[in-house]
Amino acid sequence: MYRRYWPTALGLLAAVVLGWYLLYTELLMREMRRDARVHSSIYIEILRGLQDPQEGAAERTLLSLSQTVQDLGIPIVLTDPEGIPTASSNTPFDADANDPDDQFLLYAYAQELGERNVPITEPGLGTIYYGDPPLVQRMRYIPWLQVSVLASLLLASALMIRHNQRLERERIWATIARESAHQMATPLSSLAGWVEILRLPSEEREEMTTLPVAAAEMEADLDRLEKVAHRFEWIGRPVRKEAVDVRALLKTLERYVRIRMPQIARGVELRVETADALPPVLGNAVLLEWALENLMKNALDALAGSGGTIDVSAERVSPWKVAIRVRDDGPGVSQAIRNSLFEPGVTTKKGGWGVGLSLARRIVEDVHNGRLTLSPTEKGAMFVATLPVADPST
Secondary structure, three states: OHHHHHHHHHHHHHHHHHHHHHHHHHHHHHHHHHHHHHHHHHHHHHHHHHHHOOHHHHHHHHHHHHHHHHHHHHOEEEEOOOEEEEEEEOOOOOOOOOOOHHHHHHHHHHHHHHOOOEEEEEOOEHHHHHHHOHHHHHHHHHHHHHHHHHHHHHHHHHHHHHHHHHHHHHHHHHHHHHHHHHHHHHHHHHHHHHHHHHHOHHHHHHHHOOOOHHHHHHHHHHHHHHHHHHHHHHOOOOOOOOEOOHHHHHHHHHHHHHHHHHHHHHOEEEEEEEEEOOOEEEEEEHHHHHHHHHHHHHHHHHHHHHHHEEEEEEEEEOOOOOEEEEOOOOOOOOEEEEEEEEOOOOOOOOOOOOOOHHHHHHHHHHOOEEEEEEOOOOOOEEEEEEEEEEOOOO
């Protein structure tokens, strides 16, 4: 249960780290502005000392500049020509250059500074060892902050993607279960009705139907139940492909849809046409029937309550491809969702789950290496499923 909150928690963590990084950057910018102000004040102080006619003005200016440089926070150790420390400022420890013990510490610290930056030697004065200003020291953490932010964002993004994929799979499974239960309910209800008829006395039963007719209808219901069961068998398994007769597939679908039309879409005319000498396609008949059934159901839903025509056609469009078109003259597809129509959860039907078209595209494209598109049309909607021919030489 708590795994669902991990992406949100990591997203918040990434946002906190990013906010911290922005705040840290702002503090560095303020530090740089402060240093720029100090450098400008040094320049002004030099000019003021040069223009001051009073005696000792130059010495006072130099002492003031010395204090200003110390205020910059740069660690400095000055040694005489013999290498003995004579002065220091901004060291990480309190030291007196006149104390021999502190001189030893300053000398060791000067060698450490010399490894970071090349010391400056002034003849007759000695050598100045200096370190990095506080700003440079703080900027060393910026790359680590950047890497942390990037890693947090990438991890959060990866987990969010996995979370969304899991939700998508759950939604698809729920829809498959709901749709399959609905499809199984129809033949089961029909079988239950036929059983009740068969239980009637012979005289009453013969007035309603004959045994051969009842047996044929029950056989059709059982065949429908078997197809629904087979659909689940192919989920998560390698799909076995074979030559599929498109004409026979569409005839089976036509019969199934015509039975449902009086119930869900009165006033709808269904026309199914297939080109002559249509070659079989390479695929799985159970899954292809499922995909085309979803397309035809969408057309029925679009025409429900208003009536209209559904045209289903199939023809060979190249030596390697067969195109199956499902077209209706309903209200069509809104321009706002055309680009996302095949994504899970996108639907125009009230109470719809928005998985039928996504499932159909997966079957056509991922399983059969075909192509399912919404083609432009003046009125209504037209879906085109392009499938590979089983034997291009035929």
